[in-house]
Amino acid sequence: MKQKSFRWCMLVGAIALGAVAIFYFATYVELTIALGNNGLKPDLMQSIQALWLAFACHVALIALLYLLVAYKPHAVSREVIVILGMLQLVEAGLLFAFSGSLVAAVLLALAAVFVLVGALIWPKKLLPQAPATGSIAPV
Secondary structure, three states, rough: HHHHHHHHHHHHHHHHHHHHHHHHHHHHHHHHHHOOOOOOHHHHHHHHHHHHHHHHHHHHHHHHHHHHHHOOHHOOOOHHHHHHHHHHHHHHHHHHOOOOOOOHHHHHHHHHHHHHHHHHOOOOOOOOOOOOOOOOOOO
């Protein structure tokens, strides 16, 4: 039961972060148009675009990491998952404070809550693995 609850928490976190990544990738064109209409200096405009894509990529990579952890809990240390979960709380707070998009902020907060709950119920032991077939026995 604990293993299933942990996996479910990690999967909810991964899905929520995946949705945030899709949102940021999908709105990149809109951002580019908005920046082009503001008359910003080209270097500032390109920096904002780069940060937009960097955030989308970083969220997508963390979502993939949560998917890995959902099925192989000890592939990543518990401490790393806790730090990443707290990072999403900070990002959600910043989006609530500075962004008009509450959807991304709520998804980040949702991901953080489920990942931190998952870290609390982190499985202590690895599940028993079936012996490999066709392997050579030690001499």
